[in-house]
Amino acid sequence: MAAQPPPVVRAGGGIVLAAGALVLLVAVQTFTGFTLSTTATALFSLFALVAPVAALLGVVLSAASLGPSRRVSQARARLAAQGLDLGM
Numbered sequence: 810m811a812a813q814p815p816p817v818v819r820a821g822g823g824i825v826l827a828a829g830a831l832v833l834l835v836a837v838q839t840f841t842g843f844t845l846s847t848t849a850t851a852l853f854s855l856f857a858l859v860a861p862v863a864a865l866l867g868v869v870l871s872a873a874s875l876g877p878s879r880r881v882s883q884a885r886a887r888l889a890a891q892g893l894d895l896g897m
Contacts, residue, residue: 825875829868836864 844857888894 826872829871833864833868837861840864 840861847854847857
């Protein structure tokens, strides 16, 4: 019997997008609060300006990787159907 991949690997695109949106929301709220608190005390931080952009870029790159990840999963299923299970 072939080993089954963990549920995280088999997660659908909707779950991944929801998780990415949640991470983006938390990051935006955190860094907005950090920016407001540093600005209110007249302490300007480069991190406070760059971090929200980096978080948004991470979500965009995660969404862009959904297609290739789906193709890899399909190729892995085709190989398993032919008896070439990689054990992943």
